[in-house]
Amino acid sequence: MGAVDVRKKVTVEEIESLLACLPGVQRVRVVVNDWGAIEEVHVLTGLGRSPKQIVRDILSALKAQWNITLDRKKVSVAQVQVGDLHLSVRLILAGLEIVTDQLSRQAQVSVKLQKVEDDRTVTYSAKSEAEMHETGMLLAAAKACVKAANLTIEPDNFFTVEDVVSTRIRDKTVILVLVSLITPGRHEDLLGAALVRHEPLEATVRAALDAINRRLESLPPRGSLFRAGRMIDVPEDETGTEEPDEAEEEQAEMEDGKAGVAESPAGEKRKEGAKEEASIKER
Template sequence: MSEMPYPIQEWEQAIKQIKSVIAARVNVNSQGEIEEVHILAGSGRGPKQIVRDVESILVAQFDLQIDHKKISVAQVDEEEEGSFAIVESTRPKLVGVTLRTVNGMAEIKVELLTGDKLIEGLAQGPSSSHNKLRLFVEATLKALAPLTLDNFVFVTEDVGITQLAKQQIALVSITLIASVGEQSLVGCALVKNDDREAVVKATLDAVNRKLRFLRHD
């Protein structure tokens, strides 16, 4: 369709009226058709129930039909000491990393696979050895942003490669900023062939301590 009969904000507002839904984001293609619906919800109801409600409300209020596979639900639980667990369809897996340097500047791309969906993050900055490691962390966190609906802010505190028992280890320190406060997250990964991939895996290790991705299919 050439024009959207309803603004995206109205679709998102309608979805937010569904029980247990905390936040919603709708992504459309160049034709104005819905490509993805990201839902952040509480843990009181099952993801499948919420998906069915999203389908129903879009049909009832806007006469819009959407494939349930385009709807992803992340669930947030407040755990002991204010920690978080986010439930999603799958745990992100590293697909690849790309580094491009031009005139002293580096561009990093990190590609992750969640379910059958490829997500990617880009980060740019000076191409010094240490800063490039930080950029791999930043690109990984940007790739994860659609899964967290931008309700959580991740700050890269430090990253480095160290040696332990004759093995190279990538270490990443991240601060999670949420409505209830801040938490420090630390991740590590063994450097096997590529320190860049190890930094990405260490970032995922840090984040996955609070973001638990579980299958609900």
């Protein structure tokens, strides 16, 4: 009796999110073919770790998380000085407005964020309402900032505000903002901090941005998912797929890229005549 082909799905964005969390990795782009098989993995890193270590981490992460075996030749690593990384993906505070209603004791906080996209400056705005007391106002500022930031990334990925705290360090007031990043299959807590130099609400937005900008460059920008709906098949259980040694790399290069074959429309048309090439070894 033949083996049952039990598969689960993983998106390109899930793979990029996982690899972006590896030590030393700054940015990741995964390229797949029409069937969803991984063709290329491009990684941008700093100089703290060797390319060989980065590649080994990537292969191990894919194998451990989804049982995907990938040929090391498909991983390309570029190393740059951390200070040389293009910072246009970072959001900056461009405007902060507070409107209060003394009768209802309600306040509306509006935040404008900016970043450079294709040599032009784009502004993102959002609002949040709260009662007119310090804690509520600080939370409103952080939530407005997060709402604006979420406009820059694909909806499957989003930030949320968990808490805002104002504290003292010696004679300085510091704002701490706890932000959660939700991505497909993953939850991460991020903490941002900022000194109060002028006004607590402005410091709150800067603290929220301190947390958000740490992961923003690894997330897919809004409207960038031209691969939307493309899925990668991953075997539920696979045996005999150890990492190929140097003598077997040529053969492994042809087999390993099949670890993520998709059920895309283009793949369906060709699947009938290429079933063995479009799926992972079942045995």
